[in-house]
Structure formats: C-alpha cells, structure tokens
Amino acid sequence: MDRISALRNVEDALADFEDGDASLGDVEDRVLGVLRTYATEFEGDDVTAYRATGDPEVEGVVVVASSADEAEERVAARIDGAVPEFRVERAG
Template sequence: MDRISALRNVEEALADFEDGDASLGDVEDRVLGVLRTYATEFDEAGVTAYRATGDPVVEGTVVVAPDAETARERVAARVDGRVPEFEVAEVV
C-alpha cells in the first residue's frame, strides 16, 4: 500500500465516522489496519520496517531504517536513558 492509498483509506474511515456510519472503535480498528498494512508493505528504496521484541518497554515498536543496527538504535532512542534488552526483525 502506498502513502496516498493509506491516506485515502484513513480519510474514508474518518468520513464514515463524521457521517455516523462508523463508531470510534470501528474507525480506530480501520486506521490501525491501514497502518499495519502500510508498515508490512513498506517498499521505499533502501529502508525497511523493523519490529522490536523482548523488553515490554519496546515490545511491538516498529521503526523504518536502512538496516537492523540502525533500527535498534532508533528503537533504543525512544526509551529515555534506559537500554532495554530486545531484538529487531523485519516486518513481514
């Protein structure tokens, strides 16, 4: 899914909410689905989406990076002063 398609899907979900055709929970689920699809189909040249697993502080965090080492650095940077034990793997 490209960025324009993702934005269009989010916009449609918001429009349904505004029209009363979808509840907030429905919209949250749809937007989360769009984001997950976008992350798993991310195809920018030279970068990949990586998901952290391990320490609960970073569990499930997804970052975009050119390699696993940079992804680890980006996940670790999101934790103030604490260096949790975790691994990163490409999102598939």
C-alpha cells in the same frame, strides 16, 4: 499499500465516522489496520520496516531504517532511561 492508498483508507474511515456510519472504536480499528498494513508492506529506497521484540517497553515498536543496527539505534532512542534487552526483525 502505498502512501496514497493508506491516506485514502484513513480518509474513508473518517468520513464514515463523520456520517455516523462508524463508531470511534471502529475508526480506530480501521486506522490501526491501515497503519499496520502500510508498515509491514513498506518498501522505501534502501530502507525497510523493522519490528522490535523482547521487553514489553519496546514490544511491537516499528521503525524504518536502512539496516538492523540502525533500527536498533532508532528503537533505543525512543526509550527514556536504561534501554531494555530487545532485538529487531524485518516487519511483514
């Protein structure tokens, strides 16, 4: 899914909410689905989406980076205090 498609899908979800055709929970689920699909299908110039696994504090965090090492650094930078043990793998 490219960025434009993702934005259109989010816009459609918001429009359904505004029209009363979707509840807030429905919209949240749809937007989360769009975001997850976008992240796992992400193809940028020399970058890839990586998902962290391991400690609950970082479990499921997705970052975009040019390498696994850079992805680990980006995940670690999001943590306040001691960085827990985790690993990253390509999302998707």
